[in-house]
Each structure stands twice: as structure tokens, then as C-alpha cells.
Amino acid sequence: MDVRSCRNCGRLFNYLQGNPICPACKNKLEDKFEQVKAYIREHGTAPMKKISDDNDVSIKQLKQWVREERLTFPDDSPVGIECENCGAMIHTGRYCNKCKNEMASDLQKMYSMPPVAEEPKKARDKDRMRFLERQ
Secondary structure, three states, X not given: OEEEEOOOOOOEEEEOOOOOOOHHHHHHHHHHHHHHHHHHHHOOOOOHHHHHHHHOOOHHHHHHHHHXXXXXXXXXXXXXXXXOOOOOEEXXXXXXXXXXXXXXXXXXXXXXXXXXOOOOOOHHHHOOOOOOOOO
């Protein structure tokens, strides 16, 4: 059992995985998430700073929710984050559609490449005796 101190409130709790915060703080964070989600539905074109101030949530937390694809901004919204690969403005996730497609095609090419054939070892080398040189 791993006991840790909560990053937000300092209480001790049994840590299982993920973000090291206690269950009470996780519930508060989920409530904030639902509040922000409802706010974005109503005020979809509000700037990120205004969303942050009105809901008492850090911009860093907002960006994390967007990167996790839990939070999405409307297509007509000027709010967004940068693609981690090319820096283009996106409304959800980590990569823009162009970069996602490029990565997918690169992976597809890698899997479709024929495996590199190794040279077969000579049969006589396999059974030979080897010695370490003495000095």
C-alpha cells in the first residue's frame, strides 16, 4: 500500500495511480470540470482567461482537460491550444488532423515494410571452439 500526501490539500491517502491527489480533491476537480463544461456550452467563444477567471480554474488545468480530449471548444471559437508537433491551433487533443494523419501513415508504412533479412551464419562457425587470448 502506497500512502502519499495530497498535492492540493496535504491530507494522507492511499495512492493507487494517476494524479497524486486525494479522493475529496478529485471529486472537487470533477465538479469544476462539469462547471467549466457547462460554461463553455453557454459561452463557447469566451477567451481561455475569462473561462479560467469565471470558474476559478487554472489555465494549466483547462489545457490539460483539452489535451486529454475531455474538453472541446466549438469550431467557431478563437480559443484553442497548440498542436504539439507543428504548433497549429487545435480545439481538442494533442495533435492537429494533419499531424495525426502523417503519424498514422508513417506507422502504416513501418508495418508494411518487409522485414530485413539477416545473413545466415556459416554452419562451421557455429560449432567452432573459441578461446580467450591470454596476456
